[in-house]
Amino acid sequence: MKLYGYWRSLATFRVRIALNLKGIAYDETIVDLHKGEQLQAAYRSINPQGVLPSLFDDGDGTPLFQSLAILEYLDETHPQPPLLPRAPRDRSRVRGLALIAAADAHPLVVPRVRNYLGKEFNVDEPARIAWGRHWLAQGCAALEANLAADPRTGRYCHGDSPTLADICLASHMAGAKLFDVDTSPYPTCERIRDACFALEAFAKAHPLKQPGAPKP
Amino acid sequence: MKLYGYWRSLATFRVRIALNLKGIAYDETIVDLHKGEQLQAAYRSINPQGVLPSLFDDGDGTPLFQSLAILEYLDETHPQPPLLPRAPRDRSRVRGLALIAAADAHPLVVPRVRNYLGKEFNVDEPARIAWGRHWLAQGCAALEANLAADPRTGRYCHGDSPTLADICLASHMAGAKLFDVDTSPYPTCERIRDACFALEAFAKAHPLKQPGAPKP
Numbered sequence: 001m002k003l004y005g006y007w008r009s010l011a012t013f014r015v016r017i018a019l020n021l022k023g024i025a026y027d028e029t030i031v032d033l034h035k036g037e038q039l040q041a042a043y044r045s046i047n048p049q050g051v052l053p054s055l056f057d058d059g060d061g062t063p064l065f066q067s068l069a070i071l072e073y074l075d076e077t078h079p080q081p082p083l084l085p086r087a088p089r090d091r092s093r094v095r096g097l098a099l100i101a102a103a104d105a106h107p108l109v110v111p112r113v114r115n116y117l118g119k120e121f122n123v124d125e126p127a128r129i130a131w132g133r134h135w136l137a138q139g140c141a142a143l144e145a146n147l148a149a150d151p152r153t154g155r156y157c158h159g160d161s162p163t164l165a166d167i168c169l170a171s172h173m174a175g176a177k178l179f180d181v182d183t184s185p186y187p188t189c190e191r192i193r194d195a196c197f198a199l200e201a202f203a204k205a206h207p208l209k210q211p212g213a214p215k216p
Numbered sequence: 217m218k219l220y221g222y223w224r225s226l227a228t229f230r231v232r233i234a235l236n237l238k239g240i241a242y243d244e245t246i247v248d249l250h251k252g253e254q255l256q257a258a259y260r261s262i263n264p265q266g267v268l269p270s271l272f273d274d275g276d277g278t279p280l281f282q283s284l285a286i287l288e289y290l291d292e293t294h295p296q297p298p299l300l301p302r303a304p305r306d307r308s309r310v311r312g313l314a315l316i317a318a319a320d321a322h323p324l325v326v327p328r329v330r331n332y333l334g335k336e337f338n339v340d341e342p343a344r345i346a347w348g349r350h351w352l353a354q355g356c357a358a359l360e361a362n363l364a365a366d367p368r369t370g371r372y373c374h375g376d377s378p379t380l381a382d383i384c385l386a387s388h389m390a391g392a393k394l395f396d397v398d399t400s401p402y403p404t405c406e407r408i409r410d411a412c413f414a415l416e417a418f419a420k421a422h423p424l425k426q427p428g429a430p431k432p
Contacts, residue, residue, distance in 0.1 A: 048361030049316060062305060065362075068319070069311035076304040088292040089278060095285035100265060103284070103319035113324065116350065121337050134332065145264030146281075 001026040002056040004046065006033045007210035008178075010106055010171040011067035012053040017167045018071050020201035022078040026055075030212060033111060068102055071164055083164050094158050097146060097165035101172035105139030108132075109175065129179060136176045143169060144186040153188065155195050162196060170196040174207060217242040218272040220262065222249045223426035224394075226322055226387040227283035228269040233383045234287050236417035238294040242271075246428060249327060284318055287380055299380050310374050313362060313381035317388035321355030324348075325391065345395060352392045359385060360402040369404065371411050378412060386412040390423060 001019065003026050005012030012028075019026050031037045031052055039050045046063050047054045055064040057077070064070045075083040084091045107113070109132040117123040117131065147153045157165035173193040176183055183190055196202045207213060217235065219242050221228030228244075235242050247253045247268055255266045262279050263270045271280040273293070280286045291299040300307045323329070325348040333339040333347065363369045373381035389409040392399055399406055412418045423429060 044361075048365060049320075049358035051320070051358075057305075060305065062309075064305070064308050064312070066312035066315040066319070068315055069308045072311055073304050073308035076307065088289050089273075089276065089280070091292065092280050092285045092289035093278075095288055096280070096282035099282040099284055099319070103282070103315070104265075104267070104323050107320050107323050108329065116347070117337070120347070121333070121339055121343065123337055127337065131332070131336070134336075142265035142267075145260075149264060 001058060003028045004031050004043065004054040005029075005052055005210075006031055006038075007207050007213040008033060009052040010175050010207070011051075011102070013171045013174065013205055013207055014067045014102070014167050015053050015055060015070050015074075016205035017170065017202050018074045018083065020205055021081060021083070021162065021199075022074055024074070024078060028210075032212070068098060068164070068168075071167065075164075081161065083162070083167070085158055085163065090152065090158060093150070093152065094163045094165045097143060097157050098168040100142045100146070101139055101168040104142070105135050105172060106175065108135040109179070132179045133181050136172065136179055136181050139172055140176060140181070140183055140186040140189050143172070144189050147188040147192070156192055162199065162202075166192060166196050169193065170202050178207070217274060219244045220247050220259065220270040221245075221268055221426075222247055222254075223423050223429040224249060225268040226391050226423070227267075227318075229387045229390065229421055229423055230283045230318070230383050231269050231271060231286050231290075232421035233386065233418050234290045234299065236421055237297060237299070237378065237415075238290055240290070240294060244426075248428070284314060284380070284384075287383065291380075297377065299378070299383070301374055301379065306368065306374060309366070309368065310379045310381045313359065313373050314384040316358045316362070317355055317384040320358070321351050321388060322391065324351040325395070348395045349397050352388065352395055352397050355388055356392060356397070356399055356402040356405050359388070360405050363404040363408070372408055378415065378418075382408060382412050383418075385409065386418050394423070 001024055005028050031043050037043060038052060044050050047065055053067060055070050064073055084094055114128045117128055152158055154160045156162050157169055169192055217240055221244050247259050253259060254268060260266050263281055269283060271286050280289055300310055330344045333344055368374055370376045372378050373385055385408055389405060
């Protein structure tokens with residue numbers, strides 16, 4: 001498959017993890033968010049919204065978009081190992097946890113939002129970082145409250161194998177690290193993050209291991 | 217089923233539409249967002265994140281959370297009429313369109329975000345409204361670009377029967393109306409919105425038709 005992504009894009013990171021878990025080979029084309037390449041005509045012809053990632057499955061010219069929609073596609077077309085449990089109620093829980101991270105927190109910390117805060121409201125960089133930290137910490141708190149209270153939580157967010165929820169938790173926790181959020185008040189999130197990154201599929205997908213990332 | 221919601225909550229609106237489309241009877245318990253009831257202990261025991269909606273299916277004590285995860289649950293447990301097409305690529309498109317509205321736009325305009333802008337950045341009410349309009353218009357533009365360019369767009373977002381994407385488009389356009397966004401640059405969005413609200417299932421779920429809503 002052909003993935004359009006960028007090292008720092010947490011949404012691209014999610015898709016990379018799923019491709020790795022499913023054992024699907026892919027090439028990644030870099031769309032440099034810092035240079036604004038996602039907004040140029042060449043990429044917009046693939047993704048009219050001008051956001052990352054996009055994915056082309058081999059043999060069909062239609063691009064897939066929005067990371068969670070791509071994860072569902074990969075799970076439907078490559079069912080092993082499954083990224084969702086079987087029972088509808090459990091599937092809904094996994095999707096709900098995924099959305100807490102990917103829908104309620106992540107869209108608030110992306111470059112286009114930080115840029116608006118600076119340009120329209122004169123919010124300086126330290127305050128923009130505080131903004132990012134606030135929403136990422138709120139996401140951690142929501143995940144922690146759900147995970148800690150539910151007996152279905154196991155080694156991973158739901159039972160003992162990774163699901164969509166873990167992919168989104170891992171990207172959320174990586175984002176929290178990039179923003180230097182103190183995640184010690186969220187021990188279940190930290191424990192599951194560590195379980196995720198012990199897996200090669202997660203570890204090698206990490207933003208800081210991609211071409212173009214800053215050296216540690 | 218038992219729904220916890222509020223008239224102005226666009227996420228609750230989405231679940232109401234799906235319940236109506238599926239012909240599922242439900243009672244709605246009001247959680248007053250303007251009074252902050254979603255953050256009180258009583259509701260947090262149901263929804264630890266303190267957000268709307270939550271849904272209880274009859275005969276099981278576990279609450280469902282996050283509107284898109286609830287919609288998927290309803291579609292899996294009550295398959296008729298389907299809210300997703302059959303082919304994985306088409307399902308992914310529908311979910312992607314739904315996420316443009318529900319994940320990339322809606323989380324930016326909710327009360328907790330508007331409150332943060334006022335309290336932490338001293339952003340006044342007119343500027344907060346401009347913020348809301350900006351992100352809702354961006355969502356319309358992204359939806360319009362995808363819908364207008366894709367031959368799979370029909371009477372509704374995908375073909376000629378309503379899907380998850382239409383539920384999210386309808387809630388997005390209702391949000392745009394609440395914020396007084398000029399949606400005339402997005403004729404496909406307007407056309408599909410009108411097709412949706414011609415259906416009783418959408419029309420009677422509308423925020424302004426719920427108990428507590430301001431009179432027209």
